[in-house]
Amino acid sequence: MKISMICYSLTGWETGEKLKEGLEKNGYEVSLSGKSKYLPDSIPVSCKSWAEEQFEQADGIIFIGACGIAVRSIAPFVASKKTDPAVLVADECGKFVISLLSGHLGGANDLALAAAEILKAVPVVTTATDLHSRFAVDVFAKKNGCAIFNMKAAKEVSAALLAGKKVGFYSEFPWEGELPEGLTDAHDEVPEIGIAVTIHKDCNPFSSTVHVVPSVVSLGMGCRRGKDGEGTMRAAERCLESAAVYREALKGLYSIDLKKDEEGLLALSEKWKLPFQTFSEEELLALQGDFTPSAFVKKTVGVDNVCERSAVLGACGGNLIEKKQAADGVTAALAIEDWRIRFE
Numbered sequence: 001m002k003i004s005m006i007c008y009s010l011t012g013w014e015t016g017e018k019l020k021e022g023l024e025k026n027g028y029e030v031s032l033s034g035k036s037k038y039l040p041d042s043i044p045v046s047c048k049s050w051a052e053e054q055f056e057q058a059d060g061i062i063f064i065g066a067c068g069i070a071v072r073s074i075a076p077f078v079a080s081k082k083t084d085p086a087v088l089v090a091d092e093c094g095k096f097v098i099s100l101l102s103g104h105l106g107g108a109n110d111l112a113l114a115a116a117e118i119l120k121a122v123p124v125v126t127t128a129t130d131l132h133s134r135f136a137v138d139v140f141a142k143k144n145g146c147a148i149f150n151m152k153a154a155k156e157v158s159a160a161l162l163a164g165k166k167v168g169f170y171s172e173f174p175w176e177g178e179l180p181e182g183l184t185d186a187h188d189e190v191p192e193i194g195i196a197v198t199i200h201k202d203c204n205p206f207s208s209t210v211h212v213v214p215s216v217v218s219l220g221m222g223c224r225r226g227k228d229g230e231g232t233m234r235a236a237e238r239c240l241e242s243a244a245v246y247r248e249a250l251k252g253l254y255s256i257d258l259k260k261d262e263e264g265l266l267a268l269s270e271k272w273k274l275p276f277q278t279f280s281e282e283e284l285l286a287l288q289g290d291f292t293p294s295a296f297v298k299k300t301v302g303v304d305n306v307c308e309r310s311a312v313l314g315a316c317g318g319n320l321i322e323k324k325q326a327a328d329g330v331t332a333a334l335a336i337e338d339w340r341i342r343f344e
Contacts, residue, residue: 001027001028001059001060001111002029002058002059003023003029003059003061004030004033004054004057004060005019005020005030005033005061005063006033006034006043006047006062006063006065007032007033007034007036007064007092008064008092009039010039011092011093012092013032015064015094015119016062018118018119019064019090019115019118019119022119048073050073051073051077052077055074055084055085058085059086060086060088060107060111061086061087062089063087063089063090064089065089065092066091067089067100070089070100071100078101080151081105081138082105082151084106085102086099086101086103086106086111087108088115090121094121096122096124097116097119097123098112099111099123099124103126104138105138105148109125109130112125113125128158128162129158129161134182135180135181137154137210137212138154140212141212144214146214146215147213147215147246147248148211148212149210149213150208150210150211152208153209156210157195160182160193166182166183166191167182167184167193168185168186168205169186169197170186170198170203171196171198171341172196172198172199172203173197173339173340174340175342176342177342177344183195190205190206191206192207192208193206194209195210195212196210196211198211199214199245199249200243200245201246202244211246213246213249215249216315216336216337217245217249217251217315217321217334217335217336217337218252218311218312218314218315218318218334218335218336219240219254219314219332220306220307220310220312220313220314220333220334221235221236221253221254221255221259221268221331221332222255222307223262223264224330226264227262227264227329229264229268229271231264231328231330232264233267233272234330235325235328235330235331235332236272238325239322245322245334247272251274251275251315252274252275252276253269253272254311254314255279255307255310256281256284256306257278257279257281258278258281258301264330278310279310279313281302284303284309287317289309289320291304291305291308292305292308293305307324307331308333308335311333311334311335314335315335315337316338318335318337318338319336321334321335321336
């Protein structure tokens with residue numbers, strides 16, 4: 001996690017150095033800047049300009065000074081709790097550490113607790129679910145490495161739990177541990193508001209459903225030599241649309257070694273920020289299963305089917321959920337790996 005800190009006085013600099021040392025020992029990547037004529041190497045730009053830059057490149061921002069400075073600096077750049085970095089404020093003497101922005105999804109609450117422990121300060125966390133020790137769906141999503149959709153429903157989930165109402169829980173995956181207090185298995189009871197752990201856009205078991213989406217789907221692809229990136233991307237989009245699967249559910253892009261330098265596949269990997277992995281002909285042929293054969297593909301690359309086989313290998317031997325789709329010189333298929341939820 002990349003952390004950017006800024007302070008405004010000599011006392012704040014001392015606090016910042018102490019916090020920087022402690023965070024780095026905990027594995028954080030930390031930079032410390034100062035904004036004062038009494039500090040060496042004071043940044044030449046305004047606090048607002050500095051904050052704008054950090055919003056684009058840092059995972060967390062820590063202001064060591066007054067809350068007002070922090071609020072005025074970040075105000076123009078606050079966009080969404082799904083994308084904003086964690087923002088903390090620590091007073092220059094290191095007595096209090098406040099989680100100011102992105103407490104759950106951005107990780108500000110956890111970062112505030114870590115910073116407070118280093119400084120021997122009082123952590124200030126104001127999110128209601130934390131104050132009342134209630135289940136927080138956004139924290140659950142983050143801890144399980146999932147994306148989250150329908151934030152309006154997520155707010156309704158929190159409000160219902162805080163009001164003592166039941167919230168439904170539906171999952172396409174098995175889970176370990178007991179359901180947290182306030183959640184009820186949708187197989188037993190279907191409240192109006194609920195959570196669905198799913199990869200499917202059309203999964204709406206409740207009137208108001210928040211989607212928690214794990215990245216557990218592998219995209220297997222094959223293509224004609226020299227196929228452009230746009231054509232490859234359209235084929236991938238059609239495959240996802242056919243299966244009603246979120247793009248955020250993808251864990252990676254997979255193909256045969258012969259395609260490791262294929263322009264269209266590399267372009268798709270870069271644009272969608274997907275790891276791209278290829279398998280040898282022997283690895284693909286060794287895979288057992290019911291795959292859609294193609295005599296042409298067999299003659300060309302030595303394997304009767306590239307997209308389905310590579311998708312299944314990418315999913316660590318999981319199940320095909322969308323068989324081969326072929327159009328315009330591109331083939332695509334989807335497979336899902338074995339995955340489960342863990343409640344602490």
